[in-house]
Amino acid sequence: MTTGSSSNAGPTHKLVEAGVTLLIALFGVIVIAGSLKAGINWGAEGPRAGFFPFYIGIIIVVSSAINLWNGLHEGDDGLFAEWGQLRQVMSVVVPTAVYVGAMPFTGLYVASMVFIAWFMRRLGKYPWLTVLAVAIGMPVITYFIFERWFLVPLPKGPVEEWLGL
Numbered sequence: 303m304t305t306g307s308s309s310n311a312g313p314t315h316k317l318v319e320a321g322v323t324l325l326i327a328l329f330g331v332i333v334i335a336g337s338l339k340a341g342i343n344w345g346a347e348g349p350r351a352g353f354f355p356f357y358i359g360i361i362i363v364v365s366s367a368i369n370l371w372n373g374l375h376e377g378d379d380g381l382f383a384e385w386g387q388l389r390q391v392m393s394v395v396v397p398t399a400v401y402v403g404a405m406p407f408t409g410l411y412v413a414s415m416v417f418i419a420w421f422m423r424r425l426g427k428y429p430w431l432t433v434l435a436v437a438i439g440m441p442v443i444t445y446f447i448f449e450r451w452f453l454v455p456l457p458k459g460p461v462e463e464w465l466g467l
Contacts, residue, residue, distance in 0.1 A: 312384040319373040323366050330362030393425065409459025411441040411467075 337352030337359060344353070383391075401417040408416075419437035422428045428436075445467065448454045458467060 312388065313382050314379050315382045316373060316376065316379050318382045320370060323370045323373060327363050327366035327370070330359045330366060333359030333362065397421065405457060407459060409462050410457045411445060412459055412461050414441045414444070 333355055337356035340352030340355070341350035342352045342356040343350055397417065397420055401413055404416075405413045415437045418440055419433050422433045422436060423430070444456070448456055449467070
């Protein structure tokens with residue numbers, strides 16, 4: 303697969319594995335901290351709310367430490383991916399994260415219109431007429447299928463409220 307990048311520069315396997323392991327360990331530390339706030343001891347009625355999550359957090363942190371140790375002592379330190387390949391991945395990950403983050407504020411339909419239009423125009427290079435037809439048509443079809451036929455309400459934003467949907 304060609305990426306448009308002629309160099310073999312990029313992060314190594316060890317670097318990526320260490321980064322992911324440290325992120326998982328951070329999650330474990332957050333679980334432990336939240337558990338301590340909720341209480342990890344045994345009350346008169348039984349274990350308090352943080353009792354089981356505390357031990358799960360400990361298991362996560364210990365497992366991450368073992369994975370970090372093993373990952374740093376492996377012999378293979380080859381290239382994980384070239385920077386051009388990572389840019390391609392991020393060209394999908396970043397708009398998807400923005401879509402998910404915008405949905406509580408804009409609702410499903412408006413966020414989906416923008417998301418579909420972005421991908422079709424930016425990555426697919428479709429003509430504007432096709433982009434507009436699909437970007438508007440899919441959320442409209444989704445609205446009728448879910449909201450009208452199956453009576454399943456989907457997240458709405460200010461535009462849908464203004465339209466009375």
